[in-house]
Amino acid sequence: YAAEWAALANGTAVRELDFHDTFLAADYSHPGDNIPPILAAAQQAGKGGRELIRGLATGYEIQVDLVRGICLHEHKIDHVAHLGPSAAAGIGTLLDLDVETIYQAIGQALHTTTATRQSRKGEISSWKAFAPAFAGKMAIEAVDRAMRGEGAPSPIWEGEDGVIAWLLSGPGHEYTVPLPAEGEEKRAILDTYTKEHSAEYQSQAPIDLARSMGERLAAEGRDLADVESIVLHTSHHTHYVIGTGSNDPQKFDPKASRETLDHSIMYIFAVALEDRSWHHERSYAPERANRPETIELWHKISTVEDPEWTRRYHSSDPNEKAFGARAVITFKDGSVVEDELAVADAHPLGARPFAREQYIEKFRTLCEGVVSREEQDRFLAAVQDLENLTDLAELNIELDEDVLAKAPTVGEGLF
Structure with missing residues (x-):
């Protein structure tokens, strides 16, 4: 070792x-x-x-x-x-x-x-x-x-x-x-909190909010091309770290790195609103980020700090502590649709709290096309009996040779 x-x-x-x-x-x-x-x-x-x-x-x-x-x-x-x-x-x-x-x-x-x-x-x-x-x-x-x-x-x-x-x-x-x-x-x-979605934690509730609002707008026959603006009212941390309060123009750049996009609540909310879903790879793919209609919607989104969301963010009461936002969508005809979500669906107080079943499903999703089902099952059996394991090498996951052969490589360095 x-x-x-x-x-x-x-x-x-x-x-x-x-x-x-x-x-x-x-x-x-x-x-x-x-x-x-x-x-x-x-x-x-x-x-x-x-x-x-x-x-x-x-x-x-x-x-x-x-x-x-x-x-x-x-x-x-x-x-x-x-x-x-x-x-x-x-x-x-x-x-x-x-x-x-x-x-x-x-x-x-x-x-x-x-x-x-x-x-x-x-x-x-x-x-x-x-x-x-x-x-x-x-x-x-x-x-x-x-x-x-x-x-x-x-x-x-x-x-x-x-x-x-x-x-x-x-x-x-x-x-x-x-x-x-x-x-x-x-x-x-x-x-601590787990993530259902591959993005900054302050994005978790807004992703779930965007998905539900996307479903609602589709059911009402609303066209996202008719959106005039979207304002996310949220906490100080969310506004200044992943929102427009950061003053990072890169957060609006379709050619930005994945790492930049997963710290842009404007990009994340736009894609989740359009797709009504979120995927750890597809949602960040260059072809996804460069869709003209997505770029247009993305650039209409801004954030503002709301003192109440900031207070709840720092609350010591677990029943009111929140990392969410209120979304106000204004259409070109002047009509407004708004909704809010305090905690992510996967949060213990959320709509679908994560339990063992969801953790296993998340693990298997990440293993798709990379780890065989047999190896997944072996690892899950080992890790769920962790307190009795005597050989921690059982936690090492083995990949098939063909998977390793397809892995990207980097150039040579000094050593």
């Missing part, structure tokens, strides 16, 4: 489709990014399923708690800065390391994975997927160095020239990170 390189490769693959989980609070995160590095370390060390579960529980807990307590994006720091420390902590739990070693590993991981959030602004490249994978790789290397006795910059967050003083809110500022008490259950993973 080469755990660090496995973490980089698998972490990039996990992140590429923007199709795994999310946690949103003071900042953003995709806690599933912890899985590739912690799993790679577990396989390297010959650990079993129970140890892996413990490591993942810590990784999720630390990242979710950091996201609750420290806002990075207001200082234009990428949310991956919360991932390096969480992955290092998770690996420390997995390996049952002492507190001092884990502390030093966390410090090193934060120091080497903190960067600006330009990776998800303007023309977004595949580095959006590589960035969290790189953080996972750095976390593994940090743990390895700490185990060998190497220290870290300390204190890395609150030091005189630390992260808080010069990258966040400045010297003297105090953050409160709600960590569980000693012996308290690590339950943060239960506060």
Whole structure:
């Protein structure tokens, strides 16, 4: 095994489709990014399923708690800065390391994975997927160095020239990170959300809203060519990150990268409204993005921040916390059609909450044309008995040779 390189490769693959989980609070995160590095370390060390579960529980807990307590994006720091420390902590739990070693590993991981959030602004490249994978790789290397006795910059967050003083809110500022008490259950993973659709999480409810509104308009005989404008009233985060508040012209460019389009709620809403569906590949295909009627509709869509949606976004009450929007569609004849959706259909409070059946269906959808049915069944049996697994190599999925032969290749590099 080469755990660090496995973490980089698998972490990039996990992140590429923007199709795994999310946690949103003071900042953003995709806690599933912890899985590739912690799993790679577990396989390297010959650990079993129970140890892996413990490591993942810590990784999720630390990242979710950091996201609750420290806002990075207001200082234009990428949310991956919360991932390096969480992955290092998770690996420390997995390996049952002492507190001092884990502390030093966390410090090193934060120091080497903190960067600006330009990776998800303007023309977004595949580095959006590589960035969290790189953080996972750095976390593994940090743990390895700490185990060998190497220290870290300390204190890395609150030091005189630390992260808080010069990258966040400045010297003297105090953050409160709600960590569980000693012996308290690590339950943060239960506060994360899965995605039914391959797009930024703030797009999930708007996609479902667009699908239902598309059905309604079709039933009423409405023609989308007659739309004058569409305004999405939504939260601060949605407006400024994936909406027109970002001031990114690339979000309206049909030649933009897939990574840019999955951060454009204007594009996403237009396609979902027209197709009344969403697919992780077809909805982003160049031929789909370049349809003249889609471009025309897409450019009629804008977002505005609504204080009520922002309040609900940050609410601590799970029954009112929402990541949705209200869509106001104005037609050229002056008529208006509007509707809203607070949470995605797949949300626990949504119209069709995800359960085990839906997770399995999502897995099989991603395996279409790539993984044989027999191999899918073998993996599902193994992963659903994770706590009893003694050989984590059973979680490695094998592809047929003909599938690998068709895989794209990249040019040669330095090594």
